[in-house]
Amino acid sequence: MDSLEPVRRVEIIDRLRAAYPGSAKELCALKFESPFQLLIATILSAQCTDERVNAATPKLFQEFPTPQDMSLANREDLESLIYSTGFYKNKAKNIIDMTNVLVSEYGGRVPDTMEELSGLPGVGRKTANVVLSVAFSKPGLPVDTHVLRLSLRLGLTKEKDPVKVERDLMSWMPEAEAGGFSLRLILHGRQVCSARKPKCDQCVLEDLCPSSTLA
DNA sequence: ATCCCGAGGG
DNA sequence: CCCTCTGGAT
Structure with missing residues (x-):
């Protein structure tokens, strides 16, 4: 484990919050x-x-x-x-x-x-x-297909089972950030980091992402 | 054809 | 771990 990994995690959280501001309740599309x-x-x-x-x-x-x-x-x-x-x-x-x-x-x-x-x-x-x-504004990290895909691409986990991914992320995620982080990954997954053709040239996490398709 | 904020049963 | 359940958009 890289000693800079905790820094990268915080940077990912911060950039996503800047790109998709608001509370979990406000970010929820339902x-x-x-x-x-x-x-x-x-x-x-x-x-x-x-x-x-x-x-x-x-x-x-x-x-x-x-x-x-x-x-x-x-x-x-x-x-x-x-x-x-x-x-x-x-x-x-x-x-x-x-x-x-x-x-x-x-x-x-x-x-x-x-x-x-x-x-x-x-x-x-x-x-x-x-x-x-x-x-209820309680700690909780929903892992759907987007959260799973982006977590793997970002190198935040190696697991493919949603329950294991949740445990991986929650092992370092500030509890108050979990819900919002999940919603932001979902929004980012739909708008930028899509399953088929991810738009790495438009991604605010590009320089932090081991899966970037850019040079 | 493939994907969308899954869960239960075998 | 695999399968099934399902309509609608792209």
């Missing part, structure tokens, strides 16, 4: 007005763009404002409301099962710990970390 709405929106975001989730959720939350309402939803009605987000059968079943647990185990409230959140039906570690960091 529209929500409560932890419950963010939880549902994040479940719907699996293999689906945020814009399509945002197109579906207003009507969904209007029909079913509370966990109680959603737990009692007719399955077909729910499926038709979330159809365009894909995986609609799984998602509808998970949402009904999950909201039933919210009502029966948590008094209709969304819990705010990793253990409780990731124990909910259809809520994995990535979704739990989104809710923790964005809705």
